[in-house]
Amino acid sequence: MKLKKNLARIAPLVVAATLTATACDASGTDSTSSSNGKTVVKIALWNYKTTPEFKALIDGFEAKNPSIDVQPVDILADSYPDKITTMLAGGDTTDILTMKNVTDYSRYATRGQLLPLTDEAAKLDKASYSGLSDYDLQGKYYALPYRSDFWVLFYNKDMVGDTDLSKLTWDDYAKLAKRFTKGSGSDKVYGTYLHVWRSVVQAISSAQTGGDQLGGDYAFFKDQYEMALGLQKAKATMPFSTASSNQITYDSQLTTGKAAMVPMGSWWAAALLAEAKQGKNDIKWGMAPMPQIKNDGKTVTFGSPTAFAVNKKAKNADAAKKFVTWASGPEGAAAVAKIGVTPAYTSDKILDTFFGVEGMPNDELSRTAMQPSTVKLEMPVSDKSSDIDQILKEEHEMIMSGEKSVDAGIKEMDSRVKDEVQ
DSSP states (O other), X not given: OOGGGXXXXXXXXXXXXXXXXXXXXXXXXXXXXXXXXXXXXXXXXXXXXXXXXXXXXXXXHHHHOTTEEEEEEEEOGGGHHHHHHHHHHTTOOOSEEEEOSHHHHHHHHHTTOBOOOHHHHHTSOGGGBSSGGGGEETTEESOEEEEEEEEEEEEEHHHHTTOOOTTOBHHHHHHHHHHHOBOOGGGXXXXXXXXXXXXXXXXXXXXXXXXXXXXXXXXXXXXXXXXXXXXXXXXXXXXXXXXXXXXXXXXXXXXXXXXXXXXXXXXXXXXXXXXXXXXXXXXXXXXXXXXXXXXXXXXXXXXXXXXXXXXXXXXXXXXXXXXXXXXXXXXXXXXXHTTTOOBXXXXXXXXXXXXXXXXXXXXXXXXXXXXXXXXXXXXXXXXXXXXXXXXXXXXXXXXXXXXXXXXXXXXXXXXXXXXXXX
8 A cells, every 4th residue: 555545644743852963873973973084874773783684785885885984873673763753853863764664654754854765766667666655655755665575474394295385275274274283282283373463364364355454344354363263273273372471483383393384574584594594493494475365366465665764864865865775776685685685676686696595495486475466565554553553453362362252353443443543
């Protein structure tokens, strides 16, 4: 869904905090200074040491542009949105801002805190990008995506064997999950694992039915909930309550052989590769397209892009724009593809780079999984998104834990969204 359909309703938020206008990196370096005669460009990002894509992009750009020194402003991931909001409210001059999600982007753009990148976007081959249209704000762009994650079906090759996963419907998936389930007690192996996030049921249902998560009518969730609860009843997936109370990680279910199939975002591929390199797992895994409601030859899934924007108060706006454009283009895509991160820009060459990473499954099914027909935004953007998200999350937990029936939970979603938000 394009932002231009939703953003007109977004109201500015009041931020009651200020910062000095001088940006500092993790060591407190003044951004107004030069670096050995080079132009200094500050970039706000999160968890620099444990998020290798940032270093890959910065190193790649500096190699091509030796007169520019890109310096990270490192922020804790959990604090990132609030920190950036506060920085911008205080007139901070950090040049480049990483847009962690489209919701945050919409807030900053509609407040006039970002420089337009419409001219830069006009030069892009839009057919080669995933997620670019999500930054369309009534025909204008204020950020360009450099990565675009979407959900696929991860699976354990040894457990699945030669089973064809190429064109699964959700009915097919449920039957396979039951077939792959074995053992009991501590030896129990589930056919699949459905993580506790509401998106596992709701976002995929919305993407594949065309249902509106902001609309206040959630009947389109019903079939997907019945499938998920049916798998719990058949003991083909870990019960929601067990996974929630024990804080089970989706990674542990696949890598320890506890589940044969796990629907999850494409970002997981890079983490699995890193774990294998560190000797933490030796699983043989692959990716398949997300199962579909309709078996019409098309693959519809959901996801979310990540982008770079230029601060309206940037000290070195021209150099910042140069970085953002480079990162979103073919060279930036190649830089992140080399470490198993899904770039927003793609081509046959980029896919070859991505699948050429050591340990990355290079079979035809995995390649197909990485080329879905349509990627819908995980959650539509509006000024009501956050409140509705919370309601849907709460009711999701009640349904999946068995505290409410599917019909009762959906009815409560309908009434709460209409009464409390709309």
